[in-house]
Amino acid sequence: MLNLRQRNIVTYLIEKQQYVTIKELASFFGVSARSIQYDLEKVTDYVTEGGGELNRDKKNGVQLSASDTLKKSFWLQSLKPAYDKHYSPQERHDQILKYLFESFKPMSKNRFSELLYVSRRTIVEDMKGVEKWLRERNLNLAYIQNKGYIIEGSEQSFRQAYVEVISSHHNLENLPDNLTVLTDKEYLEIDGSVKKVLTKLNHHLVQSSKDGLIYHIAITIHRLRNGYQISMPPNELLKLEKEMEFQIAKEIKQEIERNFDISLPMAEIGYITLHLLGAKKATVEDTTDFAEYSLLISTINRFIEKVSLQFGVDLTHDELLKKSLLVHLRPAIYRMQFHLRNKNPLREEIHQRYPDIVAAVSLHIGVIEHEFKVMFNEDEKAYIALHIGSAIERKMEYRDRKIRAVLVCASGVGTSQLLKSRIERFYRDIDVVTVCSVYELQDENLRKNQIDWIISTVSISDIKIPVILVSPFLVKEDRKKIGRKLEIEREKANQSDQAELNLNELLPEKRILWEVEEKDWEESIKKAVNLLERDNIVTDHYLTAILNLFKEKGPYMIIGKGLAMPHAGPKDGVNQPGISFIQLKNPVCFHHPKYDPIRYVVCLATTDAEIHLNALRQLSELLMSKTNMKEIAAGGKTELIRLVNKVSKM
Known part of the structure; x- marks a missing residue:
């Protein structure tokens, strides 16, 4: 047969x-x-x-x-x-895990062979991947002689991994035929109970988090029915009782007990609470109930500031980035505190697309880790890098938009409306966002609305945004004034178009020095900046700006072990974009807690905040590779030049 x-x-x-x-x-x-x-x-x-x-x-x-x-x-x-019911290697991997999690006794190779229609030899090979997967989740794949395989480990780790297996591949609208933990009807009863409580208490979760919660409860019922209970230290349970999510978990408990004729111990309520705390919220408003909300906001601001300083891209005013990080980090902190996994299916893609940003996140994430006493794993870091990458791309797209202007006059009506019609007639590059009086101007509102200019018929002081003073009739001299200002903006845009400059264009051989002897961090930075100043890339003010930043922010430019990238802003004396690279004969201390001493100093100068991103990406490809760094250490300046030309083609 x-x-x-x-x-x-x-x-x-x-x-x-x-x-x-x-x-x-x-x-x-x-x-x-x-x-x-x-x-x-x-x-x-x-x-x-x-x-x-x-x-x-x-x-x-x-x-x-x-x-x-x-x-x-x-x-x-x-x-x-x-037909078509054969299993791919990945499907066999998932099926083996599901069978192991559902079984309460060891399963033999012969049994797996019968269930999956492959040889015992194939099952043995499959088990290597299964064992590795379980080990990464603090579980052990034990083999009992003459009986078979069984999963060993704590009940908490067991359930977390079990939920991951189910929720990674299924949702409630597409329950698999062989998912035998509970019946389809029972799953839908849990779904109804959860929805009822969440709606009643106005608690919003994204669908994937809601599905995960339902699977968590299903597995809880399955394990309790078979005599497996979970435990939680009393002090942790006491801490969780203070959270709003604990009250939600208690109401869910009552619904489940009523529908399933089962009693859920307090520890089970604690773990439902943990799932709710670690779940992704639907909106930023759902995050403001966080006990340490203000601390998280200020910590996110410091983290963004450090990343901005490293890339030379000012993200500190990106409200969308702040909100996105707030929504992500609140549950992420709980996940890390209680060792809950949140597999990132985009992790590899994010690493490939944003290698330099992932490196920057890893470097500066300590700001958040220290404040909340957690350690973020690579999946979480990749999610954070995705938010940063999106913000940088938004910043680059922002360059191509129209000039956003506010029109101001004494009354805020009449003459401003006349001025508005004339500006719209003469300038397609200017978008008049609003018309207001001088008394309605506020720096915070201007910043939030991303206003570039104020065009006013009255004199204005104490405003950080450029003000162009004109008459209500926009006479010829006024138009010349606006025209000159537009020309400057167009020139900046043209310079921004150079953002795709390659590394070898910004870092020529003449600005690479080897075996440089300097006594400390300050002299090392001076040497790197002097190479740029010599080529008229920067003025002497650039060095002053970098040193001031260092004294104010600390070693912000340290981006990896032995590597510093000092830089200041485009307005701090930059004439044109350029990079210099020096290798110190004797590494020096930059007072960084993790990456001292520094051997390589790479100085960046840009005329636009985003102009060096492509070159920096190529530089990251070069310097974040252990193989490349070994080749540079062995081959010196010649090898660096070869690798610079190589990555410049990427």
Whole structure:
């Protein structure tokens, strides 16, 4: 009798109606070529008995010849419903985990082989990946002689991993046929209970977090029914009782107990509370109830400031970034405090797209970790890097928009409306956001609305935004004044278009020095800046600005072990973009708690806040690679120049 995969092979060959290679079959069914060869031996006998023939060719593979009688026979027709139920290696991995989590006794290799229609050898190989996955979640895959495999570990780790297995691949609208923890009806009852409580208490979660909570409760019921209880230290439970989410968990408990005739211990309420605390909220308003809300806001501001200083991109006024980080970090802090996982499916993609930003987040995340006494894992860091990357891209897109202006006159009406109509007539590059009186001007509102200019018929002082004084009739001299200002902005935009400059264009060989001897951090920075000053990239004010920043902010420019990137703002004496690179013969102390001493000093100068991002990305590709750094250390200046040219093509 054929097993499921062997019957699927027959169906596959009949539908193909041509030769199929062993390699193609092995790839399609997710098993080894050896397993396919074994299957084909069984298929040959079975097909021959049914009046067909399996033709073999060394070069082309195998082809099935089946008579009409064979095709119409009952056994062949019965193959169709089972077709496409073979498992890929990843699907086998997930199925093995699900079986292990659902089983209360060891499962043998033979049993897995029967369930998944693969050989015992394939199961043994699959178990290596399963064991690694469990180990990463503080669980152990134990093998009991003559009995089989079973998962060992704490009940908390067991349940967290169990929820991850289920929620990673399923949602309530698409429950898998073989998800046997509870019935579909029971899942929907839990769903109704959770929705009822969340709606009643006006507590909003994103759908994925809501689904995760439902699976968490389902597994809780399943484990309690089979005698497995979870424990929580009394002091932790006491701390959780102070949270609003604890009251929500208590109401959910009451609903579940009423619907399932089961008693949930206090520890179970505690873990439901933890799930709620670690869940993603739907809006920023749902985050303001955080006990340390003010502290989190100020810490986020300091974190953004440090990242901004490193990249030379001012993100400190990006309200969307602040709100996004607030929504993400509030539950993330709880997840880290209680060791809850939040798998990031975009992690690898984020690392590839924003390697320099991931490095910057890893460097400065200590600001948040220290304040809240947590350690963020790589999944969480990647999420934070995604928020930073999006903010930087918004900043770059912002350059291409129109000039946003506010029109002001003594009354805020009449003459300003006349001025507005004339500006709209003469200047398509200016977007008049609003018309107001001088008394209505506030720096905070101007900043929030991203206002670039104030065009006014009256004199204005004590405002940080540029003011252009004109007459209500916008006479020729006024138009010349606005025209000159627009030309300056266009020139800046043209310079910004150089943002895709490559590293080798900004860092020529003449600005690379090796075996430089300097006594301290200040002299090292001076040397790097002098290379730029010599080429008229910067004025002497640039060095002063960097030193002042260092004294005010500390070693903000340290971006990795042994690497400093001093820089100031575009308005601090920058004439044109450029980079210098020095290698210190004897590394010096920059007073960084983690990455001292510093051997490499890379000085950046830009005429626009974003202009060096492409070159910096290439520089990060170069310097964040351990292999590259070893080659630079061994090959010196010549090797650095070769690698600079290499990454400049990336």
